[in-house]
Amino acid sequence: MHTFNLKEMKTYPYEQRDKNLLYETDTFKTRLIELKAGDKMPPEEPCKMESYVIFYIITGKIGITVNGEYDEPEEGHCVIAEPGHYRMEAKAPSKIMGVQIQPTEK
Secondary structure, three states, rough: OOOOOOOOOOOOOHHHHHHHEEOOOOOOEEEEEOOOOOEEEEEOEEEEEEEEEEEEEEOOOOEEOOOEEEEEEEEEEEEEEEEEEEEEEOOOOOOEEEEOOOOOOO
């Protein structure tokens, strides 16, 4: 078992996102994301994710687009999204936990 205090953990900017890796196994990867108001992730074009992703908004508010569908979840909200094209923008300073679920062989 591993316990983490997500609100107090140090995070790094998008350019150093590999340092934000919280936990990883063969089946999932968990990372913290911290964005300043107006920051976009990824900064340029939407990224393509081959896996399901769960985003938990620890603090703040974001705008998120997944496969053309838009929402603005805020602190305490959780987004579960299917594989596809993702883009996120911070509407306020935000700290998010993202969990990528690796596809399983059928």
